Amino acid sequence: MGDGETRRYLPNKRLTWQRLQRGWSREELVKQLAGSMRAHGDGESGLTAHTVRRWESGQRWPEPRFRKHLVLLFGMPASELGLLTIEELENQPGDPSVTDSAVTDTALSAMVSAELRRLLMSDGGGIGRQQFLRAALAAGLSPFLASATVEKADAAWHSPGHARDPRAVEAYESVTASQRSLYWTAPVDTMWEATLGHLRLGLTLLGQATTHRDGADSLAGAVAETALLAARIAFFDLDNPTIATRCFEQAETAVEHAGDHALAAAIAAHRAFVPGFAGDSLAARRHLDVAQAHARFGGGPNLRAWMHCVTAEIHARTGHGATARDQIRQAEHALGTAGSDPDWLDYFSPARLAAFAGNAELLAGRHESATRWLDRSLGELDLDPQAGKQRAVVLLDLAAAHAPTDVDHAATLAHQACDMLGDHPYGAAVERIPAVHQALAGTPAGVELVDRTRALRLPSVTTDA
Secondary structure, three states: OOOOOOOOOOOOHHHHHHHHHOOOOHHHHHHHHHHHHHHOOOOOOOOOHHHHHHHHHOOOOOOHHHHHHHHHHHOOOHHHHOOOOHHHHOOOOOOOOOOHHHHHHHHHHHHHHHHHHHHHOOOOOOOOHHHHHHHHHHOOOOHHHHHOOHHHHHHHHHOOOEOOOHHHHHHHHHHHHHHHHHOOOOOHHHHHHHHHHHHHHHHHHHHHEOOOOOOOOHHHHHHHHHHHHHHHHHHHHOOOHHHHHHHHHHHHHHHHHHOOHHHHHHHHHHHHHHHHHOOOHHHHHHHHHHHHHHHOOOOOHHHHHHHHHHHHHHHHHOOOHHHHHHHHHHHHHHOOOOOOOOOOOOOOOHHHHHHHHHHHHHHOOOHHHHHHHHHHHHHHHOOOOOOHHHHHHHHHHHHHHHOOOOHHHHHHHHHHHHHHHHHOOOHHHHOOHHHHHHHOOOOHHHHHHHHHHOOOOOOOOOOOO
16 A cells, blocks of 8 residues: 555545546645635644545545535535445434445435436426337347336336346447447437437436446446437537537436546546637636546546547637647657557547647647648548548648638538538538638638538437436
8 A cells, every 4th residue: 555554444436536526636635625624714634645545545534524524525425425434324314224335326326316307207398208218229229128118117217226137237338339339420310319318228227226336337337438429429410518518417427336537537528628619718627637637547548648639629729729739749649658448439549639730730820730730630531431520520620721822722622521511410520611711701712612511500409318
């Protein structure tokens, strides 16, 4: 353990997770606790980051005065922060045999039940339960799930806690992996409905069965990955940040129960795009801080490089071009570092890095440098049969980069992108079109492009998610 002490308690992963979810180092948690204690007239804390490390590692238990302020600071009950001993948990009303793990099960079941009621039992125009089951089965679930009925689902819903069927978990994880691959080529409206149905099914399965905190919950991880995919579709494909945010929130809740730091980092960094694209650098920075905190515990070179690229794009969009360039350099360096990346990290590669770099240079007004990066990206993407969405983005960025010096070539590139978007709409590419319009304004090619792009429409997908 580094200091010769014997661990007296189980590691407090809940406290660690909540700290990381706020993007706080142990030093920052010490500062926050000291501020809370002063504000409530409880004197100086005398805490150090070393003491916090001992709390989290199980070498030491927080004193009552510190537990009080941890509860105040995080705004969560002591049981949800792992601050109650087994003896203290026995004092809660009800069954005295309830354990710390059971408390977590109850909290997760309550979360799932509330979410399912909102998603599946809405009085509004959302998808009904029968439609939901049909959509879930259509998404490719294994045959044994086809016998499920609404009545059985309702019975399990109101009586959670039975043993989890490993076949259901395996089937769910298999569909999650299949949808990850299908995302790149399937029609966006069909993909959205299938992913949303699969997310709802995952919430149902989580609510029906008992979970444990003594290891990673693979089902919760698959649900978190599905919620992240739904959020990506909502934001990047359908240009709907409101629904994307709700899906991100579901992903964050599920990944906490999965205990997957790499996936938590990916969720937080993706969520940073929402305020980042809106120009809110402070809010984006908060999500990026959370992502960086989790990435220290999981992920490999591609995840680290991608996170630098995300930071670069957000900096470029919020007027920090110099720091964006530095982030790209750090991304290149990260690709050569050690470690392994998860299978779900299929949205990043050296070609994507070049695309991020080209866009950052374009936003900073460095057109020649942007062109070099984007040409490099396009050349590599042309070799990838699943890179159609990204190719449309790069073509439009290239059009904007070439517009000041070669109007005709810029127009040709833009029309190529429009051809692709006509067949496969993609919100992240459509979002680039106004910049190309502006770059070609006052030219015949620009007028023609405006007429052409008026016909481009993203799918209109309604949901109560």
